[in-house]
Each structure stands twice: as C-alpha cells, then as structure tokens.
Amino acid sequence: MAFGIGKGGTGTMHVRLPFVDRAEAGRVLGELLVPYDLEDPLVLALPRGGVPVAVEVAGRLGGPDRPAGLDVLVTRKIGYPPQPELGVGAIAEGGEPVFDHDLLDRLDLTEEDLAGTVEAERAELARRVRVYRGGRPLPDPAGRDVVVVDDGLATGGTARAALRAIRPRGPARLLLAVPVGAPETVRMLREEADEVVACATPAAFRAVGQWYRDFEQLTDADVNALLEGRAGP
Structure with a gap:
C-alpha cells in the first residue's frame, strides 16, 4: 500500500x-x-x-x-506507425496536432512523415465526437x-x-x-x-x-x- x-x-x-x-x-x-x-x-x-x-x-x-x-473533450494519440502504442504526439478537438519533437528527432521522423497517421486520427476523433456528443457543440x-x-x-x-x-x-x-x-x-x-x-x-x-x-x-x-x-x- x-x-x-x-x-x-x-x-x-x-x-x-x-x-x-x-x-x-x-x-x-x-x-x-x-x-x-x-x-x-x-x-x-x-x-x-x-x-x-x-x-x-x-x-x-x-x-x-x-x-x-x-x-x-475528445483527444487522440498520434502513434509511431511501426509501433502505434508509442505516442509521438496527440490531437484534441478544435486544436492542432502537438508533437514530441525530441522523440521525433530520435526516431528520425518529421511531422510530414506522419501526415497519414494524423489524418486517420482526425477521422477517429470526429467519429468519437459524434458518438459522445451527437450534434452538440463543446x-x-x-x-x-x-x-x-x-x-x-x-x-x-x-x-x-x-x-x-x-x-x-x-x-x-x-x-x-x-x-x-x-x-x-x-x-x-x-x-x-x-x-x-x-x-x-x-x-x-x-x-x-x-x-x-x-x-x-x-x-x-x-x-x-x-x-x-x-x-x-
């Protein structure tokens, strides 16, 4: 304890x-x-x-x-594509992606490399907003x-x-x-x-x-x- x-x-x-x-x-x-x-x-x-x-x-x-x-307030982790559980950033509804730039440097990645991953997470974020809030705004x-x-x-x-x-x-x-x-x-x-x-x-x-x-x-x-x-x- x-x-x-x-x-x-x-x-x-x-x-x-x-x-x-x-x-x-x-x-x-x-x-x-x-x-x-x-x-x-x-x-x-x-x-x-x-x-x-x-x-x-x-x-x-x-x-x-x-x-x-x-x-x-719906958020989504942005994962490292070969290892999605490793978060290299995140996005929240109404906001822009926020990246861990030190980790991106260690992985030799740029934000542009993650454009596809970000787009997929935006789609899942939008789905969850619809599921949790329907048509209500934040x-x-x-x-x-x-x-x-x-x-x-x-x-x-x-x-x-x-x-x-x-x-x-x-x-x-x-x-x-x-x-x-x-x-x-x-x-x-x-x-x-x-x-x-x-x-x-x-x-x-x-x-x-x-x-x-x-x-x-x-x-x-x-x-x-x-x-x-x-x-x-």
Missing part, C-alpha cells in the same frame, strides 16, 4: 494508493479541488478513462442550484474556470494537446486535474495550465493502471452511459 500527498488550493491531503477504481479517484480529486473556489466551473473529461473521474469531480464542484458543467469555455480531467498522467501528450486546444478559447482559469501522475510530467505540464492538481505523484511511476485496483478499459457505451443526463453547460 502506497501513500501520496495531493496539493490543493489551501493545503495538502494524504492519499492512500492504489485507488479502488476511477470513481473513488474522482471523489478524492473533487475534494482536493474544492478549495480552489472555482467560478462557474466547466469540467472537461478526456475519454475514455477520464470520464468516470470527471463525473465525480463535477458532482462535488457543483451545487443544487448551479451544477458544474460537464462534457468530454460548451463555450470563455470566461469560465475550466478543469480538464483525466484518470492519470504518464507522458502527458494528450493532456498537453487538450490544454492547448482550450487555452485560445479564453477560459478565466485553466486547470488540469488528475488522481495520479508521473512527477516529471506533472512538473512539465505546469507550463501549459494555470494549475496542475494531482492527488498523488508517486516516484515509482510506471503506468497509470498500476495505481488502480480496478482499471477496466471502457467502451463508447460506457462513456455515454456515464454522461447520460449529466453532460451539459
């Missing part, structure tokens, strides 16, 4: 790892976010794994008279405190793409919130967000899944079931 220290707006919280599941992680993360006193918060989940976390966060941040906004983040939520941070590629897609749309504050993250990735992403909030940043970080007892992969149907009746401005 490991322990972590999460940093919130007014202090720290001791966190016991691993989390039971993403829902428990979301409840802990929601408590950590309360001291930030967010104004008209909009919680944007990175599907699929960020959705059950974000549902709990939005429930904690909202009130009976004014629930927090909740929706998905809620307008302008002037609002926006919290981008995922179930964890490993390399941070998709989170970086998400933050860069939202920043130009004028949020009052832009936060990235995760239950667990690799320490170096959390430090790196502080350059992209106004705040990065993590319940725990364990030194022995290998993968997000190691910090959950139940880390079952979710389907599109799971995402829609979680969002049903809860997504909106």
